[in-house]
Amino acid sequence: MTASSKKNQGEQRPKVPRRLLDGVLLLDKPVGLSSNDALIRAKRLYRVKKAGHTGTLDPLASGLLPLCFGEATKFSQDLLEADKTYEATMRLGIRTTTGDAEGEALDTREVLCDEAAVRQAMARFLGDIVQIPPMYSALKRDGKPLYEYARAGQTVEREGRNVTIIALDMIACELPDVTFRVTCTKGTYVRTLAEDIGEALGCGAHLVMLRRTGVGALTLEHAVTLDALTAMDEPARDVWLQPVDALLSTFPRVTLDAESARRFTHGQRLPLNALVIDRVECEAAERVRVYDEAGRLLGVAKAANGVLAPERLVVSGAV
Structure with a gap:
């Protein structure tokens, strides 16, 4: 190795100066990216010292992911407690291992219902209901996430959780696919809701699309994508930051x-x-x-x- 290459090998990239920045970024997360990876990319773009998100979205899901910078991280818990609104599409007739399109098919059944029957079944899930959390979830049992048991082929007993479906409206019905909008309390699994509706119809179902459109008083209307932020210069990015109290507007x-x-x-x-x-x-x-x-x-x-x-x-x- 030459002296020049040794010198280059020992050189370190200059550290990018971090900013003391306080605010809330309403990010429109794309499908295929984890919430943590989205946070890391946004944190790098804004060069902030401290950042966090207000509850995860599965890689399969897209939509509103509020990110907190600086002092806003102190209030992220308040959005974890907030009601959430989603648009989702369930496919009737097929159950999967994960309850969504990422899993393998468990069984296939004929879809014999019509739109009226779907509406009637959905209406049964309005209000206070009990959900059994899915095995493919981050909930822990004996210190280990449930998805680790599931990946090992194990099923463990889970206690039902009380949640509230505040609103549940059909957007489109093109059987076997049904698209709906749901507003629900924290801890609700939309995958499980779709599966339970499918069972009520006697044919099973799994989720093929999930998009979060609202968290508390925050909506997707004022969100921005990572691609758009990447194309902006720093002053333009800063315009997208909401004040810290955007988390507390209610x-x-x-x-x-x-x-x-x-x-x-x-x-x-x-x-x-x-x-x-x-x-x-x-x-x-x-x-x-x-x-x-x-x-x-x-x-x-x-x-x-x-x-x-x-x-x-x-x-x-x-x-």
Whole structure:
């Protein structure tokens, strides 16, 4: 090896400077990419130091994946708890090992139902239902994800989970395919919903398309793709960032005067009568978003029993 090649081998690429950036990116994740890989690519494009997502989308699924940068990561849990909206297509007549198109066919049955029967079956799943989580899921049993048991050919007992199907509407019915829109509470498996509808129809089903269109108050309407971001320069990318409080838009807003704001940012509990707000609204809420008089987000608090208790605070001057 020459001296020149040794020198080149020892050289390291200069580190890309990271940015202290706070905000929320509404990403339209493509099919075939894991949520973590999408996060890594977005983090690299924005050169941010700290980033996280608000709940995974399977590689088979596309659509809305809110990504949190900087101080926004403190509030990502709030979106994990939020209702979700999806558009999905199920194919009747075939059950698969995974409940979706990535799995192998388990059995095939004739589809004898018509559109009216499908609508009637779907209506049975509105409201509170119990789902058995699929074996191909990240839920853990004895510290090991269920999908690891499934890949080893094992099936373990799973407890049913209470979820709520808030809305369930048919978009198109071209049998054996049925496309529908569903709004549901956290923890709902749309794959399992499709399978259960298929069983109710007596023919089985699996999911062939899943696209998330809403998370809480956030919608796909304001999302951007990774390909589009890659084609932009940095200032253009930054325009796509939503403020940190985009994650908290469903929380009642509380505004504090200067002294109350100072005490709040030091983690002190405050009597609600010290707040510059409509106290009736605040007293009725469990959690609120808190601002100073200049409109800066200070954090999230619990409001109950006449007291405002700081829960998570934003670093001063971060947003």
